[in-house]
Amino acid sequence: MKKIAIIFSLLLFTCSSDDDTSSNNFITSFQLYITNGFVEGDIDEENGEIRFETTGADLNGMTPIIIFSDKATISPSSSQSQNFNNIITYTVTAENGAINSYDVIVDNTPFNTESKILSFSLMIDGVNYDCNINEATKEITLDVVGVDISALSPTISFSESAVISPIPNQVQDFNNSVIYTVTAENGSSSNYTVNITNRPFGTENEILEFSVSDGGQSVSGIIDSNSQNIRLFINNQNIDAISPTITISEYATISPESGVIQDFSSPVKYIVTAENGDTLTYIVSVNPKSINAVNPSFFGHQYYTGTRINVFGNYIDIEQPDAQILLIDGVNEYPMPIVDSEIFSSPGNPTTQIIVIDLPESLPSFANYTLIYRTSEGDIPFNTNLDILQGGPSNMVINQTSFFLNDVLIIDGDNLLSGLVVPSNGNQFIVRNSNNYDIQLNGDATQLTWTMDYQQHFPSYYGDSPQERTIYTIDDNGRVGKPVIATLN
The missing domain is CATH 2.60.40.10 (Immunoglobulins)
Structure with a gap:
């Protein structure tokens, strides 16, 4: 219970007399029954005040207990009930008629009606997280990733003079919703529901799209999710300074980052790291040289000698001085005579050369020839063997x-x-x-x-x-x- 002080204003009139009549006109005690018992007011003789301090008390119809000077009288009577929401002035008259007045002032602060949670924070793995408080819905939320929230003691600030349950230092399992009740000084209350979303770490670490601008047109790479190889075909810009746009799995990171200029004159390695730390390495090749097809292939790559075949390759050039097509049986190499060649190119598609070859009549029969495009830079093989038989038309x-x-x-x-x-x-x-x-x-x-x-x-x-x-x-x-x-x- 807060201290209650009483201050009375004092008007003191003194009279001198030669007789024996009393001049005492003081209030020596003034009590009010407030809340659960009588409370003594603080008497200030100098200022003539009797002062009380209380909170949320009912001051209507209160009858004080007053002790004042012997032989003096008091008005209003101490037996008279008063409304102490107002200042009540008591006048004490001494036996000799001297008057002394006291103002009874009760400073009655209303009960606080606030029942709010002002802040709510959690210390998780050494990191302090401030939760979001939605006052309209009375919901407290926090999104975390891959942490233990089964035994946490929150730090909570709430309205002055209010109480909260459960108490802040009580350990809680936030894997489930936890309800906190804040009760204001006036008895009103608010319930707050704490919901912590703790999703697991992301495990995805894929490149979903890899594109560049080629002559003002967006060109997407061909992604092989099994081999983690990405092939990109562009025709209208230098490949030694390309800034790709890369889309990756949610929550993952990539190095080098999307938008960073790279030299794709040779293959570039990209590492995608999932949120849980798992990594996946992609190799990006721009305009890679390749042998893509050998036609005709109606029922597989079975040919008689003397047959004319077409070799399809990307970014190859049989017109280079050192370029040639070879058939290899594992021991011997057989250069193939070139009948004709033609190059095709379109935006977003590889530059393709078609090389026309007549298989020599003298070529030995062999069921597993490897076809190779060779330059001084190295060999590029076709990925399917050729079955060639002598004795055809x-x-x-x-x-x-x-x-x-x-x-x-x-x-x-x-x-x-x-x-x-x-x-x-x-x-x-x-x-x-x-x-x-x-x-x-x-x-x-x-x-x-x-x-x-x-x-x-x-x-x-x-x-x-x-x-x-x-x-x-x-x-x-x-x-x-x-x-x-x-x-x-």
Whole structure:
């Protein structure tokens, strides 16, 4: 209970007399029953005040207990109830008529009505975290990652004169919601719910997108998530100073960072670190040289000697003085004669060269040739072996160079094969002796005759003009032989 002081203003009138009448006119004790008991006021004779200090008391209808000078009288009477929300003046009259007045002042501070949590913090692994307080929803929140929140003692500040439960230094398990009740001095209360979100560390460490600007156009790299290799093809800027834009897994970091200029003249290593510390290394190659395809490959890469094949490569140049195509059997290397080459380029796509090769008739049979593009910078292999067999078609002669629907195509030669592959409108038609096609190979394999009665083979069927086509010969097992060139109308 707070100290209660009483101050009375004092008007002191003294009279001198020759008789024996008393001049005493003092209040020596003034008590009020406040809250749970009588409280003595502080009497200030100098200022004529009796002062009390209290909080939230009911001051209506209070009857004081007053002790004052013997033979004196007091007004108003001590038995009279008063409303001490106001200043009450008591006048003490001595026996000789001398008057002394006291102002009774009760300083009654209202109860505090505030019941707020002002701050809420948690010390976790040596780091102090200030929680967010939403006063509207009475929710206290904090987002943390991968920490132990099962036994924490919060530091809490709350409204003056209020009390809180549970008490601040009490250990709590914040894996679940914890409710704190703040009770104001006037008895009103507020409940705050503490919710700590403790998500586990992120484990993802992938590059999701890798792009650069190429001539004002955004070009995305080709990401192989299995090998962590990224290939990027650009044609309109130097590759020794490129600033890539990189998107990675949520919560992960990457080094070097996105937007940092790099020299991609050689492959660049990027390390992606997951939030839990796991790392993954990516190798980014810009305009990497490669051999991507060898055609035709109708039933795998099976060929007879003498067959014409097309080698497709990115960023290679067979016109370089030291460039060559080799077939290697593990011991011997066989340079391939180059018939023709052509380069294609478009934004966002690799610069591609097509190299046309005729497999030499003298090339030894071998089922696992490795095809290699070689320059002074090194060898670039094709990733599929070639199966090459001697004894295929040779000395081939075609009966005419231009054909219409229902014409007969006749091929004369040696070791001819029983079927043909006819390209048309983006498709490859396998022509063999069946109910659909009239094609015949004579007994000694020196003449192949085909009645061309299937209109889908001809460009005119699709509304196109005549086109020169490379028509390959093929045996029953899908091995490809030397082609003939003919115009189909």
